[in-house]
Amino acid sequence: MLTIAAITMLGGACQWLAWRLRLPAILFLLITGIVAGPGVGWLNPDALMGDLLFPFVSLSVAIILFEGALTLKFSEIRGMQHVVRRFATSGVLVTWTVAALAARLIAGFDWGLAILFGAIMVVTGPTVIVPMLRTVRPTARIANILRWEGIVVDPIGALLAVLVFEFVVSTEAGGALSATILLFLGTIAIGTITGLAGGYLMGEALRRDWLPNYLFNVATLGAVFCCFAFSNAVAEESGLLAVTVMGIYLGNRKGVPIEEILAFKESLSLLLITVLFILLAARLDFAQLEALGWVVVGVFLAIQFIARPLKVMYCTWGSNIPWQERTLLAWIAPRGIVAAAVSALFALKLEQRGVDQAALLVPLTFVVIIGTVVLQSLTAGKLAAMLKVAEPEPAGFLILGANPLARKLAQALEQQKIRVLLCDTLWDNVSRARMAGLKAYYGNPLSEHAEVYLDTTGLGRMLAVTADAHLNALACNRYKGVFGAKDVFALRVGGTTGTNGRSDTAREGRTAFSDKVGYIDLSRRLYRGAEIRRTTLSEAFTMEHFRNMHGDHATLLFAIDPKGRLEVFSAENALEPGPGWAVMALIDSASEKTGGTAATDAEKASEPAAS
Incomplete structure (x- = not known):
């Protein structure tokens, strides 16, 4: 024995x-x-x-x-x-x-x-x-x-x-x-x-x-x-x-x-x-x-x-x-x-x-x-x-949803040379994504058709960004077997629910970005003029300075380390980027900020718009 x-x-x-x-x-x-x-x-x-x-x-x-x-x-x-x-x-x-x-x-x-x-x-x-x-x-x-x-x-x-x-x-x-x-x-x-x-x-x-x-x-x-x-x-x-x-x-x-x-x-x-x-x-x-x-x-x-x-x-x-x-x-x-x-x-x-x-x-x-x-x-x-017959390191994103928020996230990631594939069951969303130059799959990501034709080559993570909480949860459960539980993320749909403040959908994966924001909130802010910007941190401009400058008017999305590897901010993964890192965040327009301070010229120079 x-x-x-x-x-x-x-x-x-x-x-x-x-x-x-x-x-x-x-x-x-x-x-x-x-x-x-x-x-x-x-x-x-x-x-x-x-x-x-x-x-x-x-x-x-x-x-x-x-x-x-x-x-x-x-x-x-x-x-x-x-x-x-x-x-x-x-x-x-x-x-x-x-x-x-x-x-x-x-x-x-x-x-x-x-x-x-x-x-x-x-x-x-x-x-x-x-x-x-x-x-x-x-x-x-x-x-x-x-x-x-x-x-x-x-x-x-x-x-x-x-x-x-x-x-x-x-x-x-x-x-x-x-x-x-x-x-x-x-x-x-x-x-x-x-x-x-x-x-x-x-x-x-x-x-x-x-x-x-x-x-x-x-x-x-x-x-x-x-x-x-x-x-x-x-x-x-x-x-x-x-x-x-x-x-x-x-x-x-x-x-x-x-x-x-x-x-x-x-x-x-x-x-x-x-x-x-x-x-x-x-x-x-x-x-x-x-x-x-x-x-x-x-x-x-x-x-x-x-x-x-x-x-x-x-x-x-x-x-x-x-x-x-x-x-x-x-x-x-x-x-x-x-x-x-x-x-x-x-x-x-x-x-x-x-x-x-x-x-x-x-x-x-x-x-x-x-x-x-x-x-x-x-x-x-x-x-x-x-x-040159080896596939690249699977660092790309499968994004469930091709709505305006998902398309904006995909454009921001592609600007960082990250491969992205969108997936949506609505033809109008898929059509708009393809017209914007993004790769998109039309169909249900949980279907047998997706098993055969959804090409995940080069993709290493999944991000569910839809208005359907149940689809997000089911997709996390389905794709954690493909990418691993640590690389499956779901954006919350509405406000915080439950006594512990945790996501109502992401129990099978990780809660994307934060447990204080959801699909409805981010989509509304994007419609009002918010933009995804990249900010490079340094000894003179740290993460603390970034938070003091933007407060609640910036939602941290992604972080890029000095070696170029991209990480996702999540409720379960408390990232604290340091000098040499870059952060990508959805930042409200100046007209939406109440009590905040407009970005300095130096910061604007390091924050090119993702669109």
Whole structure:
């Protein structure tokens, strides 16, 4: 019990450290597993879990692949179907061939084991691709190709490993090649049919409300387990293909509410990935690695610098993908949990059959996993930036509402080179925003249409500025899962309500600007001539001077630090900008000020109007 608790705690620490250092968590998970296992001998997964280790690994991989397959949308690869199809089919043969030749000619494996190693190496895997994409932030086209490849190729790699394993076994027993091919085709058929059937039944249950909402996650998890186990029982190792097909079917079927399932599966997948990498890395045997020697480096270099570039060259041949994106695609291909699990499984089966060098399959696979993860995670971000195929830091704003107040805020932000996208359900507001040169989405931000067509690329925060309190609150709840609770803001609509003076709408996010102002008040002041101005603070003109000058006739909106980063004033975040900062505020016109003092000429010079 203490060991299991320690594994989850260490895994959580690895995830936190990766978040702080902006590096893929797999890097720290592998290091932790190696140190805890063969390093100090504290963790022995086989002794800890016994016969349950590989069933646990298999079911965990099934959940991870299903969750990844749910996110695969055919609309994302429109125009790139032939490229993705090559990556997942014929392009696999390129990696398979080069990896098998490297294992045979460099590591000295016999042909059967070398071909098996090549089959395992065709996988890339969502467990390492998705975290790496979060860090690298490549263009949407690169990200979609890599995600599709990683998720679809994983079960294909497992099936190829089954094919080679059965071929090796049948050859030793004097079996025929035709029997192996028939077994392979049968495995594909069983996995595909089982996945489609499971997806259809689960889709019907979700669409027709056969289940209450609180049972969606439990029922889906049970369906995935049953689909995986049944398929494997009928045809060995077809379960991964079955759950992948099931996920793709559900993810692309209209009318299936998969949002809640996705949120649950993402959290579950993160936990399983964290535990699995530590457990499998802890099984690494330094003695076996030492037996291989330095030839493992040659195998890794062949896979990284020959196999991957050749595959990308073949798969993108004749496409309109620019050379910069092809270069990044040729660099990113880390191996993940499926490679580790499949190699461990078949190495154990071959060892039981007395196959020579079978024990060396796992350490060689882990060298490739560690090598690709370490090299690519440390360099892919810099390479993407150098090639100019990385998306900008998500610092832009999604502003809900395209009314006059929202348009004025958007113009002020764009003057500071901040990307803004407005969203409104009224065509008149959207039309006026577009005529003012602002980007605007026409539709409900909570709709399924917005899920597909509302482009949040480069956006890192949401600001709800509408007269509908309920829409503001629902939008905060919806988009805190996209941007994070700290980066979701809602402007109050009317006056202060409740005994605590808190916002009536922003409980799911933060109260924008102040809990003393609302949409009605700011819109009225804007109509009367108030302007959004930027003021640069200094030693001679501090925040205190600014407040003394304007009093209640200025509402602080945004603050910009000396490095150019923009912060939002809110009721929960008491900013106190200092010298070198700039503040943006809605300031009443001179005719509206009663008891205030007009701005000095020096201050006016530092406060250009936002309009």
